[in-house]
Amino acid sequence: SANKPAFKPSAELDDLFSDHAPEVAPDINFEIAKNYETILTMAQLDDWVNRLQASPLVALDTETDSIHDMLARLVGISFAVDSVDASGEKMIRAAYVPLMHNYPDAPTQLPMDDVLAKLRPWLEDASKPKVGQHIKYDRHVLATAGIDVRGYAHDTMLQSYVLEVHKGHGLESLAERHLGRKGVSFEELCGKGAKQITIDQVDVERVSNYACEDAEMTLAVHHVLWPRLEAEPKLRVVYELEIASSEALFRMERNGVLIDGEALKEQSKNLGGRIVTLEAEAHALAGQPFNLA
Numbered sequence: 137s138a139n140k141p142a143f144k145p146s147a148e149l150d151d152l153f154s155d156h157a158p159e160v161a162p163d164i165n166f167e168i169a170k171n172y173e174t175i176l177t178m179a180q181l182d183d184w185v186n187r188l189q190a191s192p193l194v195a196l197d198t199e200t201d202s203i204h205d206m207l208a209r210l211v212g213i214s215f216a217v218d219s220v221d222a223s224g225e226k227m228i229r230a231a232y233v234p235l236m237h238n239y240p241d242a243p244t245q246l247p248m249d250d251v252l253a254k255l256r257p258w259l260e261d262a263s264k265p266k267v268g269q270h271i272k273y274d275r276h277v278l279a280t281a282g283i284d285v286r287g288y289a290h291d292t293m294l295q296s297y298v299l300e301v302h303k304g305h306g307l308e309s310l311a312e313r314h315l316g317r318k319g320v321s322f323e324e325l326c327g328k329g330a331k332q333i334t335i336d337q338v339d340v341e342r343v344s345n346y347a348c349e350d351a352e353m354t355l356a357v358h359h360v361l362w363p364r365l366e367a368e369p370k371l372r373v374v375y376e377l378e379i380a381s382s383e384a385l386f387r388m389e390r391n392g393v394l395i396d397g398e399a400l401k402e403q404s405k406n407l408g409g410r411i412v413t414l415e416a417e418a419h420a421l422a423g424q425p426f427n428l429a
Contacts, residue, residue: 140203140273171219172348173231174341176243181254184215184231188258191217193265193289195355198277199347201236201334205276206389210248211236211336212343213255216351228355230348234340243340252283262286269293269307269354272386279390292354294378295361298371311353314360319353320346 175181188194195216200208216230235248258264260283267290268274278285296305303313311317325346326332335343365371419425 140205140270170345170349170352171221171227171229172345172352173229174344175231175233176245178246178250178254180231181233181246181251184233185254185258187217187229188215188255189264193218193267193355193358195230195351195358196259196266196268196274196285197347197351197354198274199232199335199343200277201336205273206280208273208277208280209236210277210281211334212347213251214344214347214351216348216355218355228352230352232344232347232351234343237336237338237340237343239337239339245340248281252281256283259283259285265289267292267354267358269310269350269357272382272389275386276390288379288383290358290362291379291382292357292361294375294382295358295365298375298378299361299364307350307353307357310357310361314357315353317353319349322346 173180173184175184197214198210199212199214201211202208212232212234214230214232216228219227219229221227233251234243234245235251237243237245259278264287266285266287268288269291270293271288271291275285275288292307292310293305296303296310303309308319308321311319323332325338325342326335365375415428418428
């Protein structure tokens with residue numbers, strides 16, 4: 137969602153990548169009516185669980201009460217899948233499951249434990265591909281709720297980073313740039329500054345439209361960016377490294393890092409000796425000493 141913390145790349149990619157990323161026209165119609173649904177009954181949820189299980193790729197997004205991924209509590213979950221309308225045109229369907237909206241006259245929502253129990257088999261199935269925007273954040277949120285999500289195959293934020301490192305990577309920026317659309321902003325939904333409220337205080341239907349839109353646009357952006365990465369082997373390698381790094385960072389952030397001080401000291405000693413040996417060999421090959429650094 138748009139209230140996730142901004143992406144801060146750990147390293148700069150060569151601008152050469154973006155110069156050689158070919159444009160590929162997406163094979164999908166994005167100019168469609170919004171096919172969004174708010175899930176408030178178990179029958180609706182069962183229908184969507186079946187749809188998720190049958191879909192080759194699902195966009196997954198979370199709504200929370202904080203931008204801090206380790207503190208954020210799950211307020212709702214949204215999904216988006218490719219579908220076909222009555223005329224045979226490709227479209228995207230999306231749904232939102234509100235879980236923890238808490239304001240006067242809020243509709244009755246499905247119990248979180250029951251919803252997560254229904255979704256767990258799909259969420260934790262590595263053979264069911266998923267795509268998200270800034271997936272590391274969502275992984276933390278769902279891990280706090282007791283779900284170890286597996287099967288994240290794509291991250292639109294990282295796709296953007298690899299293809300166009302010098303541009304914005306937030307979903308709002310990606311949608312404007314690649315879909316020609318401007319979605320509902322988090323500030324429009326929750327206000328800003330001292331008057332900003334948390335999303336669990338906002339009307340369920342308003343949040344549902346926002347959350348479904350986020351999931352739908354994530355899937356639509358993926359349909360634009362992924363063919364460009366597929367068409368360029370060099371970029372695909374970089375993207376795969378970014379996905380792997382995201383997984384490693386998630387586990388480090390989640391669990392912490394244990395360092396064996398004595399083993400590290402011994403490794404440093406061994407490497408130091410090896411450096412001295414290699415430096416002497418380099419000087420011998422050069423015929424005179426020089427600054428190898």
